[in-house]
Amino acid sequence: MNYQEFLKKKTKVHTHKGFSPFEMNSNLFPFQQFIVERNIAKAKHGVFADCGLGKTIMELETATQTVRKTNKKALILAPLVVVAQTKREAEKFGFDLDKVVITNFENLHNIDPREFSSLIVDESSIMKNFEGKVKKQIFDYFKDSDFKFAFTATPSPNDPMELGNHSEFLNYQSRLEMLATYFINDQDHTSKWRLKGHAIDKFYQSISSWALMLTKPQDIGFEMAGYDLSEINYTEHKIETEKLNNGLLFNDLAVSATDFNSELRRTKKQRIEQAAELAQIKTNHIVWVKHNEESAEVTKMIDGAIEVSGSDNPEAKAEKLLAFSNNEFRVLVTKSKIAQYGLNFQNCASQIFMSLDFSFESLYQSIRRSHRFGQKNQVNINIITTDTMQNVVATIKNKEEQFKAMQQIMIKNQNIWNTKQFMETA
Incomplete structure (x- = not known):
C-alpha cells in the first residue's frame, strides 16, 4: 500500500x-x-x-x-x-x-x-x-x-x-x-x-x-x-547580574526551566527598577509580570499604576481591565495568564515584559493586546532580560519562526484545498 x-x-x-x-x-x-x-x-x-x-x-x-x-x-x-x-x-x-x-x-x-x-x-x-x-x-x-x-x-x-x-x-x-x-x-x-x-x-x-x-x-x-498592522519596535534591556558565589569564573548564561523562577527572584530588584524607569514615560503602559511579589512592588513604584492580581475576585478583575481599556488609569500591572487572551487594549502602545519566560504563546498573545488591527500608533515592546537568560530569548525566537512558518504553509495549503474542492463541485 x-x-x-x-x-x-x-x-x-x-x-x-x-x-x-x-x-x-x-x-x-x-x-x-x-x-x-x-x-x-x-x-x-x-x-x-x-x-x-x-x-x-x-x-x-x-x-x-x-x-x-x-x-x-x-x-x-x-x-x-x-x-x-x-x-x-x-x-x-x-x-x-x-x-x-x-x-x-x-x-x-x-x-x-x-x-x-x-x-x-x-x-x-x-x-x-x-x-x-x-x-x-x-x-x-x-x-x-x-x-x-x-x-x-x-x-x-x-x-x-x-x-x-x-x-x-x-x-x-x-x-x-x-x-x-x-x-x-x-x-x-x-x-x-x-x-x-x-x-x-x-x-x-x-x-x-x-x-x-x-x-x-x-x-x-x-x-x-x-487591515495593515502598525509598526512594532522591540527593545531588549539586558541586566548584567552579580557574580554568583559558586566557584565559577562566570555565571551560567543558560538558565534552565527548573531554576528559572529562582533566577527571577535573584534579579527581582534590578528588573523592577528597570521596569519602573521605563513606565514613568507619561503614556499608557502594560507591565507584564510573573510573580505576585514583583507585581505588588513594581505597582508601588509607578505613578498611576493599578495592579490586577490573581487574588482579585472575577468582578474586580473584569472591572479593572475594562477601566484600563477606557483610559481610566495609565499603567496596568498584571500577569499574562490573567489578561493575555481576547482583550482589546488598542489604547495602549507601550508594553514592558519584566519576566520573560519560555512560552511563545504567552508573549505573542500579550503583545497582540496592543499590536492588533486598528492600532494607529507604533507599538513599543520593552523586554527586560538578564545575562543569564539569553537562552530564553533564543527559545522564544525559534518558536516564533516555527509559528510563522506554520501559518504560511497552512494558508498556502488551505488555498490549494479550497480550489480543489471548488473544481470538484463546479
Missing part, C-alpha cells in the same frame, strides 16, 4: 449537518460573513484568525445563526476576563442574547450541555493541554453536539501535533489517529513527534478541510483597506 492509499484509508467520511445562513448582522465585514457561512455550512469548524480580525463578532453571529436554526440555546465559552467584553460587544452590535449564553471556562461544571445546540470555544488554544481538566470537560460534555466551533489566534504556536486536539474536539480525526497518519516518533525523545517529510502538505490540507487560518483578510481572498 503506498502512502496515498494509506491516507485514503485513514480519511473518514463526515456527514455534516450544516445549513444555509439566515440574514446576518450588518456590522460584519464581507470576509467575516464568509467565515460565518463556512462555519454553519461545516457545522463543526475551526477559525484560526489573528488578533483584531473580529473573532468576537463572528462568534456572536455564528451562535445567533444556530439559535435561529434550532430554536435552542447556544453557549460561548471564554476566558473569565473576556466574558464582560464579549457581552459589551454583543450590546454594541445589537445581538440578542436571549438564547446565547456567554460564560467562562471555570463555570463549565454548572452547565447542562443538553440545553445547547451549539458550543463556541473562544481562545480554544487552551485545548493544547492534553490532560487538562477543562479540556476533558469540554470534550465529554459536548461530544455529541451538532454544532461546535473553535476560535483562536494561536492553535499551535510551536508544535503542529497540537492541532490534533482541535480535530478531536470537532469530531474529525482523534489526536492519536492524526499522529499515526502524519507523524513519526522521534527516537531520541519518546514524547516528541514530528511531521513525516512527505506528509507535510497533506497534513495541512487535511486541517484546511475543517479549519481556516488567516493573518489578514487577503489570506482568504478579500482585499480590504485598513
Whole structure:
C-alpha cells in the first residue's frame, strides 16, 4: 500500500449537518460573513484568525445563526476576563442574547450541555493541554453536539501535533489517529513527534478541510483597506547580574526551566527598577509580570499604576481591565495568564515584559493586546532580560519562526484545498 492509499484509508467520511445562513448582522465585514457561512455550512469548524480580525463578532453571529436554526440555546465559552467584553460587544452590535449564553471556562461544571445546540470555544488554544481538566470537560460534555466551533489566534504556536486536539474536539480525526497518519516518533525523545517529510502538505490540507487560518483578510481572498498592522519596535534591556558565589569564573548564561523562577527572584530588584524607569514615560503602559511579589512592588513604584492580581475576585478583575481599556488609569500591572487572551487594549502602545519566560504563546498573545488591527500608533515592546537568560530569548525566537512558518504553509495549503474542492463541485 503506498502512502496515498494509506491516507485514503485513514480519511473518514463526515456527514455534516450544516445549513444555509439566515440574514446576518450588518456590522460584519464581507470576509467575516464568509467565515460565518463556512462555519454553519461545516457545522463543526475551526477559525484560526489573528488578533483584531473580529473573532468576537463572528462568534456572536455564528451562535445567533444556530439559535435561529434550532430554536435552542447556544453557549460561548471564554476566558473569565473576556466574558464582560464579549457581552459589551454583543450590546454594541445589537445581538440578542436571549438564547446565547456567554460564560467562562471555570463555570463549565454548572452547565447542562443538553440545553445547547451549539458550543463556541473562544481562545480554544487552551485545548493544547492534553490532560487538562477543562479540556476533558469540554470534550465529554459536548461530544455529541451538532454544532461546535473553535476560535483562536494561536492553535499551535510551536508544535503542529497540537492541532490534533482541535480535530478531536470537532469530531474529525482523534489526536492519536492524526499522529499515526502524519507523524513519526522521534527516537531520541519518546514524547516528541514530528511531521513525516512527505506528509507535510497533506497534513495541512487535511486541517484546511475543517479549519481556516488567516493573518489578514487577503489570506482568504478579500482585499480590504485598513487591515495593515502598525509598526512594532522591540527593545531588549539586558541586566548584567552579580557574580554568583559558586566557584565559577562566570555565571551560567543558560538558565534552565527548573531554576528559572529562582533566577527571577535573584534579579527581582534590578528588573523592577528597570521596569519602573521605563513606565514613568507619561503614556499608557502594560507591565507584564510573573510573580505576585514583583507585581505588588513594581505597582508601588509607578505613578498611576493599578495592579490586577490573581487574588482579585472575577468582578474586580473584569472591572479593572475594562477601566484600563477606557483610559481610566495609565499603567496596568498584571500577569499574562490573567489578561493575555481576547482583550482589546488598542489604547495602549507601550508594553514592558519584566519576566520573560519560555512560552511563545504567552508573549505573542500579550503583545497582540496592543499590536492588533486598528492600532494607529507604533507599538513599543520593552523586554527586560538578564545575562543569564539569553537562552530564553533564543527559545522564544525559534518558536516564533516555527509559528510563522506554520501559518504560511497552512494558508498556502488551505488555498490549494479550497480550489480543489471548488473544481470538484463546479
